[in-house]
Amino acid sequence: MLGVSQSTVSRAFSPTASISEKKRKMVMDAAAKLGYTPNAIARGLISNRSGLVAIALDSESNPMYDLQSRALALEIQRRGGQVVLCPIDKDDLDLAISRAIEYQVDGLIIATSRLTSRAFAQCEKFGVHLSLINRYAEGINANITGIDNQLAGKQAAEYLSRKGHRQLAYVSGDAGSMTSEERWRGFSSTLQALGLPSPIFIQAKYSFEAGLAAASEILGHGMKPDAIFCANDILAMGVMDGLRQKGAVIPQDYAVMGVDNIPMAAWPSYNLTTIAQPIDKIVKRTVEDLMNRINANQDAEGAYLFEEGTLIERGSV
Amino acid sequence: MLGVSQSTVSRAFSPTASISEKKRKMVMDAAAKLGYTPNAIARGLISNRSGLVAIALDSESNPMYDLQSRALALEIQRRGGQVVLCPIDKDDLDLAISRAIEYQVDGLIIATSRLTSRAFAQCEKFGVHLSLINRYAEGINANITGIDNQLAGKQAAEYLSRKGHRQLAYVSGDAGSMTSEERWRGFSSTLQALGLPSPIFIQAKYSFEAGLAAASEILGHGMKPDAIFCANDILAMGVMDGLRQKGAVIPQDYAVMGVDNIPMAAWPSYNLTTIAQPIDKIVKRTVEDLMNRINANQDAEGAYLFEEGTLIERGSV
């Protein structure tokens, strides 16, 4: 219709291609008139780059994950990518990854708790670039981003001791969760360095109900703690509600802290002092690093790209 | 390597193709050994069907949306589709849809509040099948699924009156939101039919903060209501906290109800009586209907596929 070749049209849509401004405008105008849009599927087939980035996440809902994955998706879009969502059903990360690989995703961001070495092998084999977010794994071709968990534990310990608390307790996330273990490590070692009594460790899970149960355990504990640091906010809110059900008053009887700063932490019923995840920084860094690796087609250095959390003072301490 | 043609391999992976079981097994075994996976991108190019379904949602976080979109993604995956996530930045639904269309998505599920006619036109033009979920629109080629909002209002009205409440109030969602308007319609008309005084209408938004503000308005209102029906749970929780900040006790001073049954509604601090969204039913129906239309390539009937919500009795009434 315009008497130009297919290549010229292709070039008009490629920002880096060498084409005269005149022709580009001509093509773009005609495209707008006809409602033409390049077919990203066909582009992917030839260029061997789909523009797709998959996000794998656990199928249980969690306000923190949801916030994070939405921010990730937005940032990926902003940088010209498209997001494939892979909720992991019945722990079947491998299946979800195979399906993503069928779609030739360029990159994969993993935010699920249960990782498998097969998944990593698959990605390696098919050249899918990998990022882990708030997860840990050794010896894989991936970079890791997230909040600095040890530091978060340290921040909590210092804050609570500064506020005059002496006998502290930690309510952990799921057994084997590295995020929880690192927070505990930073917390307990800092308390030791400060010369405070060693903190009580209460094994729990990343859920509200586990917090409720942990509260009973705390109330029945011989060594009554005066402040409780919880592995995340949901857990902390469960602890608060559990404590209150037995008549305790927060922060007079017990100070409570969490990690994440989910929106509900600001609600008056909880008014929870917490360490905020630097979501924006984490998301920007994750996506930038991943996209760079995709574009340069280079391996990950296995780097830990941690960002510092921010203590948010509210009324629960 | 196997001495079979490309077509045979293709047929081995197509469940409906005519191929001997022997050859199929041969191919599949070899594929497993080599780690071969069909390229969905190439398939999409030739078959004109990408297998991709996009989900468009608002970029603000909301536990209800998150639950729903995750369930949608899981169900789509289960049926062999792959999900493209399109969070809408700065209300730019049109842009997000153009980008989805570039990827030749077969279908689009819209769960965003601000719809544009241009978006619908685009989908129509490119043959993208459409579903709206808990949204309304007239005269478009789409089916609509969701909770029966009028019925939810009716359920709330009947329940509250049965519990002996007389002067009721409704705290609305965003102005112009059809979900909120329908809930109000069902609520107020049922109260009228029951011969109760006409309810107070308080204009708010679907947010916790709006609930907080609505609480002040309620406290300052000349006609003191004894029960408050809120357009959703988040709003109801805001109202509860706002009321309590001024010393009111729930449910003694005010009964409060919501809609959605988000996980937080069950937390002891709120223990909110609410009308549960039948998420599973809605999701199954939405995906089934959409996939059917995609497979048969047939138009939507503009049907309203509503599901009944379930009243969950807790302690806030």
Place this chain on the structure above:
DNA sequence: ATGAAAGCGCTAACAA
């Protein structure tokens, strides 16, 4: 039931 061949819409290498 199988194979040969065409072609989906695009990009990239090469030539002009």
Place this chain on the structure above:
DNA sequence: TTGTTAGCGCTTTCAT
């Protein structure tokens, strides 16, 4: 800067 050509990996006639 532009056009020509080949080919990405698959599915789908059409023969056989």
